[in-house]
Amino acid sequence: NAGVMQNPRHLVRRRGQEARLRCSPMKGHSHVYWYRQLPEEGLKFMVYLQKENIIDESGMPKERFSAEFPKEGPSILRIQQVVRGDSAAYFCASSPGDRGGTEAFFGQGTRLTVV
Amino acid sequence: RKEVEQDPGPFNVPEGATVAFNCTYSNSASQSFFWYRQDCRKEPKLLMSVYSSGNEDGRFTAQLNRASQYISLLIRDSKLSDSATYLCVVNPNKLVFGAGTILRVKS
Numbered sequence: 001n002a003g004v005m006q007n008p009r010h011l012v013r014r015r016g017q018e019a020r021l022r023c024s025p026m027k028g029h030s031h032v033y034w035y036r037q038l039p040e041e042g043l044k045f046m047v048y049l050q051k052e053n054i055i056d057e058s059g060m061p062k063e064r065f066s067a068e069f070p071k072e073g074p075s076i077l078r079i080q081q082v083v084r085g086d087s088a089a090y091f092c093a094s095s096p097g098d099r100g101g102t103e104a105f106f107g108q109g110t111r112l113t114v115v
Numbered sequence: 116r117k118e119v120e121q122d123p124g125p126f127n128v129p130e131g132a133t134v135a136f137n138c139t140y141s142n143s144a145s146q147s148f149f150w151y152r153q154d155c156r157k158e159p160k161l162l163m164s165v166y167s168s169g170n171e172d173g174r175f176t177a178q179l180n181r182a183s184q185y186i187s188l189l190i191r192d193s194k195l196s197d198s199a200t201y202l203c204v205v206n207p208n209k210l211v212f213g214a215g216t217i218l219r220v221k222s
Contacts, residue, residue, distance in 0.1 A: 033210060042214030043159065043202070056209050091158055093210070103149050104210055106158035 002027070004094050005074075006107035013082050013114050021077040021110045025094030031055070032075040033093040033104055034067055043091065049075060050097060082114045116141050119213035121203050127219045132193045136216045138186040138203030148179055150188050151202040153215065159202055162188075193220045 005024040013019050025032050031050045035043040045059040049069040060067065064082075069075040079086055089111050093104035121138045128134050140148075148165035163170065165177040165186055176189040186203055198220045203213040 035212070043212040045209065045211060048209045089156070093159075095210075102147070103161050103164060103204075105161065108158050 004092060004105055004107035006090075006092050006110050008110060009108060011110055011112050013112065015083060015114055016081050019079040019082050019086070019112055021079075021090050021092075021112070022074040023077070023092030023094075023107055024074040025092075026105055029094035029096050029105075031095045031097040031104075032069050033095070034075075034077050035091045035093070037089045037091060037109075039088075046077070079112075082112075084114050087112055087114045117213075118142060118211045119203055119205055121201075121213040121216050123214060123216060125217035125219050127221060128193055130193055130195060130220055130222055132220075133189065133191045134193055134218060135190075136188045136201050136203075136218075138188075138213055140184050140186070140203075140205045140211075142205065142207040142211075143181075143184060145184075145205040145207045147206040148177075148186050149204040149206075149210075150175075150177060150186075151204055151212075152199040153202060154199050159212075162201070190218075193218075195220050195222060 007022050034046040037043050047060050047067045048056040064080045066078045089109045091109045093106045095102050095104040119140050150162040151159040152162045153159040163172050165179045169178045174191045178187045200215040200217050202215045
């Protein structure tokens with residue numbers, strides 16, 4: 001049983017390009033979180049999704065960032081017109097969906113570098 | 116006030132020492148609590164859940180005080196491999212992570 005799968009593991013983009021980060025949750029998990037981590041800093045919540053629905057996007061920047069979790073396929077975090085400050089590790093975590101109690105399991109992350 | 120606060124450390128301890136980490140949270144509606152560990156540049160991994168009655172897993176003991184909105188993690192007989200960042204996590208309606216406490220165990 002595969003764990004949470006993120007791809008790509010490393011992504012290099014030039015300023016102004018688009019970055020697409022993918023996350024396939026663990027089998028049986030219907031909820032996905034996205035977090036961003038800058039070097040030497042903690043995990044910052046970005047968005048919490050279930051299939052075809054955004055539960056909480058309070059951590060998402062108002063512009064250039066969007067996320068989706070379609071009925072079929074992986075969750076996608078999309079960053080348009082990337083800037084150097086977007087360089088970070090982006091972690092996805094999945095959970096079964098019991099909002100009251102369950103832990104989440106993380107993928108290995110995508111390290112985005114904007115040059 | 117941050118939703119989850121932790122002492123950033125670092126805590127530098129010798130092998131065999133006992134070390135305790137503390138964490139406070141602001142949302143009294145939080146329903147579940149966890150400790151994760153994160154090794155350098157890797158993904159966080161679940162260490163243990165935290166229950167109101169307190170719980171133990173080998174050398175690790177977690178405690179929860181709902182009245183004070185306080186969580187603790189005790190590590191006994193520290194090993195070199197325990198060196199990592201320990202993340203306190205609370206779940207009011209989504210997982211909220213503290214910034215982490217750095218532990219360095221030295222021989």
